[in-house]
Amino acid sequence: MPKDSGIGASSKRREDVRFLTGAGNYTDDINVHGQAYVHFLRSDIAHGRIKSIDTSAAEAMPGVVKVFTGKDFEGVGGMPCGWEVTDKHGAPMQEPPHPILAQGKVRHVGDPIAAIVADSLEQARDAAEAIDLDIEVLPAVMNMKAAALDGATLIHDDLKNNICYDWQLGETDDAKVDEVFANAAHVTTLDLVNNRLVANPMEPRVAVGEYKPGTGDYTLFTTSQNPHVIRLLMCAFVLGLPEHKVRVVAPDVGGGFGTKIFHYAEEAFCTFAAKACNRPVKWTSSRSEAFMSDAHGRDHVSKIELALDADNNFIGLRTNTYANLGAYLSTFSSSVPTWLHGTLMAGNYKTPVIQVNVKAMFTNTVPVDAYRGAGRPEATYQLERVVDKAARELGVDPIALRRQNFITQFPYDTPVALTYDTGDYNGTMDKLEVAADLAGFAARRAKSEANGKLRGLGINCYIEACGIAPSNIVGMLGARAGLYDAATVRVNATGSISVMVGAHSHGQGHETAFPQVVADMIGIDESMVEIVHGDTSKIPFGMGTYGSRSLAVCGSAMVKATEKVIEKAKKIAAHLLEASEADIELKDGEFSVAGTDKSVAWGDVTLTAYVPHNYPLEVEPGLEETAFYDPANFTYPAGAYACEVEVDPETGQVTIEAFNAADDFGNIVNPMIVDGQVHGGIGQGIGQALLENCAYDENGQLLSASFMDYAMPRADDVPFYGVDHSSQTPCTHNPLGVKGCGEAGAIGSPPAVVNAVLDALNSGGKAVDHIDMPVSPSRVWAAMNS
Amino acid sequence: MTQVSMTVNGKSVSGDVEGRTLLSGFLREHLSLTGTHVGCDTAQCGACVVHVNGEAVKSCNMLALEADGADVGTIEGQANADGSLNVIQQAFQDHHGLQCGFCTPGMVMSAAALLKENPRPTEAEVRKYLEGNLCRCTGYHNIVKAIMAASGQDVSSIAAE
Structure with a gap:
């Protein structure tokens, strides 16, 4: 019987009411009295040397402030990178400066050159047209492999080459890896591209900077997933401001998917300019501007080799990847192809020898950083494609091959630096086989074939490392930040509770799910608990929301703080009940003395905490506790996905006929929200597999700079999804036993879709081993007819 | 500047606008009706859908002056008279048809227009009708389900919430 409240209940989302009635408060809805507007003049050249910029005519234009x-930013810090990767020779990564506005050179289409602040946006835009630019065009460095060659045009003149780092993980002895492959009974090799994507949350980025000369206080309203991180980076590394004089507010945020983690130049600019202009300054990105200024995602070119013994056991894995970082290092860009990617190459399998090689490249493109899954989709895509190819080559069932090689003993130390605490990969596969009715596939295929269509079944398994992360471990790996989180539980005198959290909700439903936990622990109605987030002046220093970490990390802090509250409340209750603290029990919002009928209500205890007349003298008044939580390990959600497609052999058109996901997220607080997270991830993964592609031409011009050119999945591109999360192995090291569910769908779905398309083509007698994403009709048709 | 007058959510309004002012801008900046969202600049995303004389219209693709004299409905006018959610809004909440909420006003306005012209749409008809509304959060599953539920259809056999 499903619960109707508390942990495990599909409580309806309270935040929905404001969003459904137009009463949300997104950053672009915020207008500050007297505000001016900024328009950024952005480079339309991918790579060039700035000879001169004449702004005099623009400055004389009407309304220009x-x-x-x-x-204007010489001597001001540049945009920082939050993770220093060490290359395989022990040297730090090459880390070029990233100025707020271009200095000396422009390095990608969209690189901001000038910022015009005016009374109206239209005036600012008009004035931008009057700026006289002289830029010497340089060759655009677009191809990663060519960019790595000696003699390639340098994007950053002060670096020795265009390689940010040459990194390795796993087996360092090349001869040992060679030997494994030499002794293999079978080796499967695959070259593939993980296509460049744009996250495209529906709300474009916005920043409003405000400065109060009377007090010296700044406020930045911004579309961020982590306001405290933005404040720290901007104050400490960019503008040199004291944190206590800067308030960063991220109100309702219309989706993030990673791209709103990062500290962007426009945020620092609006804060800086608010003082320089003595007026609030507002910037609202257009969608076209977003395409050339939001950090992009993915963009890996990889070769993967899988070695198997004569019994089809995986005995070795080697990958060589070129990862595109774009023209500058975005905040967490360096960590994505390395610690968020290489560490996942073991996947669900007990492959004993793994070597991961990554060359991270600068190119004349928009910076690339974390996008939903961040490194894990790139790892999973390579691994699950090569496993499927191996099954095809060996003529074995792809599910049986996977099951044979699954890790089944936990904890499990992988050869690529992780320790999986728990999991049951056969368990999720069992669930999938039932949910997706795999036994009935042959009949469905026959029916499709009778209609002249090819039907394919694609299987995928995934594991991800979520709940980022133990600070001491990521610190050793180069992170320049701690990755704990924090929560303050403030019990009000009348018993209602405000919980201030470091996590930020921008679609995840924290305002509903987090109170379910606190209310459940105390035994009060969920409506008595409210979550406060997104404002550095209200919340403790938490690191925000990304990497499916909110409940696993911030939720754990919230549990710890609630436990402290309960512990203190029990002291007060013991005093009121004239009993020993050890005998006090809390259930359904009542404190009682064990074995008696004596009790006192939650509200009486909270009132006593704030009106401490009859009160234990050794206890401080008030009832408010803060806890920080630094995880002991990552969490490891895992699952098995099945996609069924039909391919029209006449046109190459692919349609998704069915999509089923069986995930193990450990314990679940709100199943409805979890299902929704998986749906959304699958939708984005299908988008990557079939539709989306961020394309540049050889001169560095961005060809996909609007929704006219960049194909977002629409309602008629996707089916209803089947989602099962009943196979549960709770996380062993956080108090809720939760693992995180935000990225699973985006990680697990692209290989399932591509595997399904290849299965369809091969069933039709076309021996096609590979098609790069997006698997568009033209690519499918070409593969079938080559 | 030219004066423009229209009825918005049953109330007469007017304002002075430039010729280039879009209806979305007039609603958001002049009337502070910020429930209508702007998610793109190519009339693709549908976050800005409002009703103009009963028709669903992308308000970023219409000049304010073109709406002179029109009867305009926005998300702020959709709730029942007592402030409770209307049938479509309630179905979106019941079936988790929204996450970040940014596309939601446009989705609700499009859904209302769809159900007006087709009171019991099939799944395929709902998906086809929503071609002009992008959502990045939900994978559309629960939006389609919510709209079918709002039309009075039994959606309990559709997998998951």
Whole structure:
């Protein structure tokens, strides 16, 4: 019987009411009295040397307040990178400066050159047209492999080459890896591209900077997943401001998917310019601007080799990847192809020898950083494609091959630096086989064939490392930040509770799910608990929301703080009940003395905490506790996915006929929200597999710079999804036993879709081993007819 | 500047606008009706859908002056008279048809227009009708389900919430 409240209940989302009635408060809805507007003049050249910028005509235009160029930011810090990767020779990564406005060179289409602040946006835009630019066009460095060659055009003149780092994980002895492959009974090799994507949350980025000269206080309203991180980076590394004089507010945020983690130049600019212009300054990105200024995702070119013994056991795995970082290092860009990617190459399998090689490249493109899954989709895609190819080559069932090689003993130390605490990969596969009715596939295929269509079944398994992360471990790996989180549980005198959390909700439903936990622990109605997030002046220093970490990390902090509250409340209750603290029990919002009928209600205890007349003298008044939680390990959600497609052999058109997911997220607080997270991830994964592609031409022009050119999945591109999360192995090291569910769908679905398309083509007698994503009709048709 | 007058959510309004002012801008900036969202600049995303004389219209693709004299409905006018959610809004909440909420006003306005012209749409008809509304959060599953539920259809056999 499903619960109707508390942990495990599909409580309806309370935040929905404001969103459904137009009463949300998104950053672009915020207008500050007297605000000016900024328009950024962005480079339309991918790579060039700035010879001169003449802003004099623009400055004389009507309504113009001030025109800024890179010169105004000499001596101001650049945009920082939050993770220093060490290359395989022990050297730090090459880390070029990333100025707020271009200095000396422009390095990608969209690189901001000048910022025009004016009374209206239209005036700012008009004035931008009057800026006289002289830029010497340089060759655009677009191809990663060519960019790595000696003699390639340098994007950053002060670096020795365009390679940010050459990194390795796993087996360092090349001869040992060679030997494994030499002794293999079978080796399967695959070259593939993980296509470049744009996250495209539906709300474009916005920043509003405000400065109060009377007090010296700044406020930045911004579309962020982690306001405290933005404040820290901007204050400490960019503008050199004292944190206590800066408030960062991320109100309702219309989706993030990773791209709103990062500290962007426009945020620092609006904060800086608010003081320089003595007026609030607002920037609202257009969608076209978003395509050339939001950090992009993925963009890996990889070779993967899988070695198997004569019994089809995986005995070795080697990958060589070129990862595109774009023109500058975005906040967490360096960690994505390395610690968020290489560490996942073991997948669900007990492969004993693994070597991961990654060359991270600078190119004349928009910076690339974390996008939903961040490194894990790239790892999973390679691994699950090569496993499927191996099954096809060996003529064995792809599910049987996977099951044979599954890790089944936990904890399990992988050869690529992780320790999986728990899991049951056969368990999720069992669930999938039933949910997706795999036994009935042959009949469905026959029916499709009778209609002239090819039907394919694609299987995929995934594991991800979520709940980022133990600070001491990521610190050793180069993170320049701690990755704990924090929560303050403030019990009000009348018993209602405000919980201030470091996590940020921008679609995940924290405002509903988090109170379910606190209310359940105390035994009060969920409506008595409210979550406060997104404002550095209200919340403790938490690291925000990304990497499916909110409940596993911030939720754990919230549990710890609630436990402290309960512990203190029991002291007060013991005093009121004239009993020993050890005998006090809390159930359904009542404190009682064990074995008696004596009790006192939650509200009486909370009132006593704030009106401490009859009160234990050794206890402080008030009832408010803060806890920080630093996880002991990552969490490891895992699952098995099945996609069924039909391919029209005449046109190459692919349609998704069925999609089923069986995930193990450990314990679940709100099943409805979890299902929704998986649906959304699958939708984005199908988008990557079939539709989406961020394309540049050889001169560095961005060809997909609007929704006219960049194919987002629409309602008629996707089916209803089947989602099962009944196979549960709770996380062993956080108090809720939760693992995280935000990225699973985006990680697990692209290989399932592509495997299904290849299965369909091969069933039709076309021996096609590979098609790069997006698997568009033209690519499918070409593969079938080559 | 030219004066424009229209009825918005049953109330007469007017304002001075430039010729280039879009209806979305007039609603958001002049009337502070910020429930209508702007998610793109190519009339693709549908976050800005409002009703103009009963028809679903992308308000970023219409000049404010073109709506002179029109009867305009926005998300702020959709709830029941007592402030409770209307049938479509309630179905979106019941079936988790929204996550970040940014596309939601456009989705609700499009859904209302769909159900007006087709009171019991099939799944395929709902999906086809929503071609002009992008959502990045939900994978559309629960949006389609919510709209079918709002039309009075039994959606209990559709997998998951």
